[in-house]
Amino acid sequence: MRRQAVTSSNISEVGYDENSRTLEVLFSNGSLYQYFDVPPQIYAELERAGSIGQYLNANIKGNFRYARV
Known part of the structure; x- marks a missing residue:
């Protein structure tokens, strides 16, 4: 999956596979x-968020299954 660099204190890159x-x-x-x-739409909102980390914590963590790779 291709990821793109983001401006965040805790996150380096994000990527999405539709x-x-x-x-x-x-x-x-x-x-x-x-x-x-x-x-x-959630990924699009994440990309536009003023704070990627805050958006991730408020809207993604705890709402979607995940795995550490």
Whole structure:
């Protein structure tokens, strides 16, 4: 999956695969997580968020299945 760099104190890169609806988040500490069944609109909102980390915590963590890769 191709990821893009983001401006965030805790997140380095994010990527999204529309076919599998998988969001991939690379944290600044090197941890890589995949979140499953994420709708495209949620990823679009994440990209536009003023704070990627706050959006992730408020709208993605705890709402979607995930795995550390």
